């Protein structure tokens with residue numbers, strides 16, 4: 333995973349079997365840095381208290397009310413482009 337901040341927006345960029353995904357990089361629990369946690373398959377594990385989010389959908393692993401914002405990702409040559417809107 334890659335932990336990046338663009339225009340003040342913290343983003344976790346995840347590489348899942350060569351496909352890139354980007355979600356809000358701040359955990360909604362206590363704002364832990366998601367990209368500094370672990371990636372198991374598509375699941376991002378927050379390094380602070382182990383909440384988990386699917387980096388493809390943004391969905392929390394068991395609470396359907398919690399969904400991390402997703403950002404479109406594209407690759408342009410050697411650059412990774414994240415659209416933060």
Ligand code: FES
Pocket residue numbers: 359360361362363364378379380381382383
């Ligand atoms: S800050 Fe992420 S689980 Fe607590």
